[in-house]
Amino acid sequence: MKRMQHSWGRYAVRVLAASVAALLLAGCASADGKREVRRESFPYWEKGAGASQAVKFMRVQVPKGAVEVKGAVRVQPQERVYLLSFLTDEKAAEAVADDLRPEHPLEAKNFSSSLSDDGFAHLDLDLPHEIPDVRSTSVCPPCVGDKRRSHIQGIEMHIEDRADGRARVYLTAY
Template identity: 65%
Template sequence: MKIQVPQGATEVRGAVRIQPEESVYLLSFVTSEQAAEAITEDLHPDYPLATKGPSSSSLSGDGFEHLGLTPPQELKSVRTTSACPPCVGDSRRRHVQGIEIHIGEVTDHRVRVYLAAY
């Protein structure tokens, strides 16, 4: 994904989920709201972060659960968007077709960022 984990981020976890059609790359960490929004903007999202209810349509499936985390699709009031690096000419991520971005509140000043790329 070529994501720079913010300085001061905690609970950093990542994995590659090997699937028959394509691999899914997972990355999660806890950081400040400002850092999460800066990462989102750097990914050139398809649309602004929006609060959604729980959804089962995540690429990550149970991958985050395997990392010991509540999957983003099970969170309440998670903000979600997606990015298509090839669509916006992001050459840093030319080997990634799409990225899901989920941001869930941990405390008043910290959020958990979930990234799933394929």
């Protein structure tokens, strides 16, 4: 008798598991019974996202009088990468850099961009790592105690100084 109860219990568990699996599969089916699987191919560019989303995420101020303000958001499997670029005067570009509180001063150096890769090409801009004498720095906002940007893991900044006293600023954050 005890053995029969034990078998019956195993049978009930199997029936329950099969019922739950059927319900879960039914939730994945469309009204006509065909199973729908939606997969995004990564990375992709978020439609409609631009400079205003990047500014809001990075909590930076685009300097008054800046032109050619461009931005985009690249969606990756684990995170979003925000790109922002604008053309301003050199002093204003330096002020943006100071506001980020970078761990190292801006300096011209060879670098390999882990964040922006070819993202700025999406904005029809030169790639920062291909610009001669571009100055670069990076910051980990939580590491430097920047409470305004504690939600950001890292920001990379590049400044292209131009002969006319203006500078193109490139910012990438995630």
